[in-house]
Amino acid sequence: MSELKGAAIFGQSGGPTAVINAxxxxxxxxxxxxxxxxxxxxxxxxxxxxxxxxFYDMSKEDPYELELLKTTPSSALGSVRxxxxxxEDDETDYxxxxxxxxxxxxxxxxxxxxxxxxxxxxxVSKYMQQAGYECRVMGVPKTIDNDLWGxxxxxxxxxxxxxxxxxxxxxxxDARVYDQGQIxxxxxxGRNAGWLTASAALATNAGCGPDLIYLPELPFNVDKFVAxxxxxxxxxxxxxxxxxxxxxxxxxxxxxxxxxxxxxxxSFGHVQLGGLASTLVNILREKIDAKxxxxxxxxxxxxxxxxGSRTDVNEAVLAGQMAVKYAVEGKTDYMVAFERAPGSGYxxxxxxxxxxxxxxxxKKVPRExxxxxxxxxxxxxxxxxxxxxxxxxxxPLENSLPRxxxxxKVLALEPATIK
Amino acid sequence: MSELKGAAIFGQSGGPTAVINAxxxxxxxxxxxxxxxxxxxxxxxxxxxxxxxxFYDMSKEDPYELELLKTTPSSALGSVRxxxxxxEDDETDYxxxxxxxxxxxxxxxxxxxxxxxxxxxxxVSKYMQQAGYECRVMGVPKTIDNDLWGxxxxxxxxxxxxxxxxxxxxxxxDARVYDQGQIxxxxxxGRNAGWLTASAALATNAGCGPDLIYLPELPFNVDKFVAxxxxxxxxxxxxxxxxxxxxxxxxxxxxxxxxxxxxxxxSFGHVQLGGLASTLVNILREKIDAKxxxxxxxxxxxxxxxxGSRTDVNEAVLAGQMAVKYAVEGKTDYMVAFERAPGSGYxxxxxxxxxxxxxxxxKKVPRExxxxxxxxxxxxxxxxxxxxxxxxxxxPLENSLPRxxxxxKVLALEPATIK
Numbered sequence: 001m002s003e004l005k006g007a008a009i010f011g012q013s014g015g016p017t018a019v020i021n022a023x024x025x026x027x028x029x030x031x032x033x034x035x036x037x038x039x040x041x042x043x044x045x046x047x048x049x050x051x052x053x054x055f056y057d058m059s060k061e062d063p064y065e066l067e068l069l070k071t072t073p074s075s076a077l078g079s080v081r082x083x084x085x086x087x088e089d090d091e092t093d094y095x096x097x098x099x100x101x102x103x104x105x106x107x108x109x110x111x112x113x114x115x116x117x118x119x120x121x122x123x124v125s126k127y128m129q130q131a132g133y134e135c136r137v138m139g140v141p142k143t144i145d146n147d148l149w150g151x152x153x154x155x156x157x158x159x160x161x162x163x164x165x166x167x168x169x170x171x172x173x174d175a176r177v178y179d180q181g182q183i184x185x186x187x188x189x190g191r192n193a194g195w196l197t198a199s200a201a202l203a204t205n206a207g208c209g210p211d212l213i214y215l216p217e218l219p220f221n222v223d224k225f226v227a228x229x230x231x232x233x234x235x236x237x238x239x240x241x242x243x244x245x246x247x248x249x250x251x252x253x254x255x256x257x258x259x260x261x262x263x264x265x266x267s268f269g270h271v272q273l274g275g276l277a278s279t280l281v282n283i284l285r286e287k288i289d290a291k292x293x294x295x296x297x298x299x300x301x302x303x304x305x306x307x308g309s310r311t312d313v314n315e316a317v318l319a320g321q322m323a324v325k326y327a328v329e330g331k332t333d334y335m336v337a338f339e340r341a342p343g344s345g346y347x348x349x350x351x352x353x354x355x356x357x358x359x360x361x362x363k364k365v366p367r368e369x370x371x372x373x374x375x376x377x378x379x380x381x382x383x384x385x386x387x388x389x390x391x392x393x394x395x396p397l398e399n400s401l402p403r404x405x406x407x408x409k410v411l412a413l414e415p416a417t418i419k
Numbered sequence: 420m421s422e423l424k425g426a427a428i429f430g431q432s433g434g435p436t437a438v439i440n441a442x443x444x445x446x447x448x449x450x451x452x453x454x455x456x457x458x459x460x461x462x463x464x465x466x467x468x469x470x471x472x473x474f475y476d477m478s479k480e481d482p483y484e485l486e487l488l489k490t491t492p493s494s495a496l497g498s499v500r501x502x503x504x505x506x507e508d509d510e511t512d513y514x515x516x517x518x519x520x521x522x523x524x525x526x527x528x529x530x531x532x533x534x535x536x537x538x539x540x541x542x543v544s545k546y547m548q549q550a551g552y553e554c555r556v557m558g559v560p561k562t563i564d565n566d567l568w569g570x571x572x573x574x575x576x577x578x579x580x581x582x583x584x585x586x587x588x589x590x591x592x593d594a595r596v597y598d599q600g601q602i603x604x605x606x607x608x609g610r611n612a613g614w615l616t617a618s619a620a621l622a623t624n625a626g627c628g629p630d631l632i633y634l635p636e637l638p639f640n641v642d643k644f645v646a647x648x649x650x651x652x653x654x655x656x657x658x659x660x661x662x663x664x665x666x667x668x669x670x671x672x673x674x675x676x677x678x679x680x681x682x683x684x685x686s687f688g689h690v691q692l693g694g695l696a697s698t699l700v701n702i703l704r705e706k707i708d709a710k711x712x713x714x715x716x717x718x719x720x721x722x723x724x725x726x727g728s729r730t731d732v733n734e735a736v737l738a739g740q741m742a743v744k745y746a747v748e749g750k751t752d753y754m755v756a757f758e759r760a761p762g763s764g765y766x767x768x769x770x771x772x773x774x775x776x777x778x779x780x781x782k783k784v785p786r787e788x789x790x791x792x793x794x795x796x797x798x799x800x801x802x803x804x805x806x807x808x809x810x811x812x813x814x815p816l817e818n819s820l821p822r823x824x825x826x827x828k829v830l831a832l833e834p835a836t837i838k
Contacts, residue, residue, distance in 0.1 A: 016593045074592035173493035174435045174722035295717045303593040390819045400809045
């Protein structure tokens with residue numbers, strides 16, 4: 001394919017992970033090296049930054065600060081949750097994107113995110129093709145949820161899994177110091193796919209983990225849950241349970257909504273739930289007279305760069321680099337994906353997956369990796385997940401605290417000149 | 420003072436910290452070296468293990484496992500919350516302790532804990548003296564709350580403070596990725612003393628911390644709080660607030676109890692509060708139409724050995740070692756304490772404080788270290804706390820997960836022979 005000269009733009013989308021910025025570093029460092037890429041932009045708040053013509057000139061950044069992106073969690077350029085309408089229904093956004101791309105001669109569009117972001121990539125790419133504007137579009141995967149279709153795993157998952165497994169091993173030490181027993185409920189992220197909750201099994205595999213693990217892949221039965229917790233409690237007094245925030249009953253109702261009877265409506269009319277952990281704690285307290293504690297890992301599990309997986313960080317950087325290399329070589333309309341090489345040791349290779357195949361699909365934890373009783377993980381999951389958390393990554397320290405990147409964020413256009 | 424030959428026993432008491440086992444390592448390693456100490460025991464669940472004659476023979480442990488205590492959080496021997504009655508009121512427990520001490524020729528008693536544990540030490544020591552039984556008693560300080568009187572700071576605090584500051588710096592990155600703004604409420608441990616919550620200011624000092632910090636040292640006014648949060652929100656859209664779980668209003672009522680109207684009573688009649696963070700989130704939602712999120716650091720803040728302060732771990736070990744050395748030299752009835760050496764660099768020296776002076780007193784954060792408005796920390800606090808989090812400590816890893824100690828816990832007496 002012929003050389004395509006033009007500017008490149010990169011955007012971050014969706015929820016934070018520990019390594020989304022590592023992919024940004026991969027994209028920026030590689031793009032700045034490529035002769036055919038005439039300018040390297042970072043979009044403020046993803047697709048919104050393109051629509052609003054608000055993006056940064058990454059060539060103005062100190063190379064050291066770009067390097068620090070590899071160990072700075074979350075989205076340094078700002079993220080967005082913005083779903084483009086179908087072009088058939090409303091072309092406004094697409095026309096605007098085309099206008100901005102033309103104005104800045106943007107010929108490379110890299111977008112980092114999950115299912116929705118791959119859908120955005122795909123829609124933008126299709127529109128540009130129909131408009132006859134040559135632009136190479138590559139998706140870079142990222143999600144702690146690990147539910148992207150077409151890839152062995154997603155950057156972001158390994159670091160979150162490592163944080164969850166390590167933290168549970170520590171909580172395990174903490175939760176059994178008294179001799180009167182305790183039930184501890186750990187609420188872990190993941191609305192539809194249980195990959196993160198399953199990573200709690202890595203702690204169990206290391207000898208300090210949950211006794212029971214419940215994923216959203218299987219319907220959750222409250223009576224069965226109470227009976228299973230009680231059985232472990234009767235036997236060993238200390239019980240640790242890991243549950244996915246997304247568990248639902250047989251009728252598809254979120255268990256976290258069971259707390260709605262106790263919920264609180266604010267003056268704006270929003271119902272405020274207490275969270276799944278506290279709902280389950282309250283359910284158990286009705287049935288078992290024990291010390292029962294709920295812990296929600298909350299944001300901490302997705303932004304803990306101080307406990308990153310080196311494998312995950314390296315792969316996130318590689319995904320960004322390869323997206324640029326492939327685009328420069330002429331590839332377009334793909335998401336960069338990972339494929340596990342056959343053989344005993346862990347080795348992952350990069351492959352390309354069509355955006356249209358990835359968009360809006362979800363990859364769940366296979367049923368055969370969950371135990372028969374539906375309350376724990378089997379060995380194939382451990383074999384799958386353990387390689388993904390290997391190696392240590394943490395930010396450089398100043399005064400023993402993280403030194404995160406400090407981007408200058410020089411706007412490519414003066415605000416006054418933005419249309 | 421003359422040499423005192425006999426066995427030594429060590430117990431752990433109160434809530435877990437990241438370094439309570441580091442002090443245990445200091446005690447055990449030093450005691451095993453001392454010629455005048457004829458046996459080294461570890462009490463199961465603190466004073467209860469003595470009363471029940473359930474303690475472990477530490478000479479039977481692998482030295483490597485004892486070394487691993489330095490990076491294993493919580494209380495490896497088990498902890499206890501047990502307050503001895505006054506001997507004047509009920510001598511039963513004291514008589515039993517004396518009996519056990521005599522039976523095993525225990526002449527050294529080391530107890531690791533906070534205020535209550537120092538009180539236990541003091542009571543046991545006084546009773547032994549009155550009974551004419553020679554026994555040297557030393558308290559080893561520990562509490563994440565840092566509220567022990569008579570010492571510059573407490574082992575356990577530095578590591579918890581480092582975890583809190585680091586985690587907040589990460590949450591700071593996460594909580595500002597979207598451009599619509601967010602208010603994040605962080606609930607931090609500390610019922611009566613605000614040292615831990617104050618450590619959030621270390622993150623602010625590093626450029627990524629809370630805008631507002633509320634300690635239990637000052638009465639908490641809900642209207643003032645809402646106004647202050649709103650003012651920051653109006654100005655910069657993203658607001659991070661750190662609050663101590665122990666904040667109370669002017670009448671001494673816990674703010675967390677304000678949620679009691681929304682609280683849930685279980686079938687055993689216990690009122691279940693939603694926690695302070697969710698109470699404050701609900702209060703703010705009544706007044707400000709913004710995205711508002713509460714995060715409770717929960718147990719994670721006190722057991723995160725993977726992010727320990729090397730200074731803290733070293734001092735915890737030293738406190739244990741010095742307790743043994745001083746006792747062997749003839750000292751008794753003291754708590755090992757820290758005194759900051761004058762001069763510019765941080766240097767801490769060991770001193771001894773009378774147990775009777777320490778018992779049941781609390782050290783609060785000085786008013787002059789809190790800003791005028793009562794919603795932030797001043798430089799003297801940073802100067803105090805920053806040295807305590809310096810240096811990194813983490814457990815050795817196996818498969819990139821922590822390898823905690825695996826003590827054999829060989830009972831000194833066969834259960835069948837226990838009276």
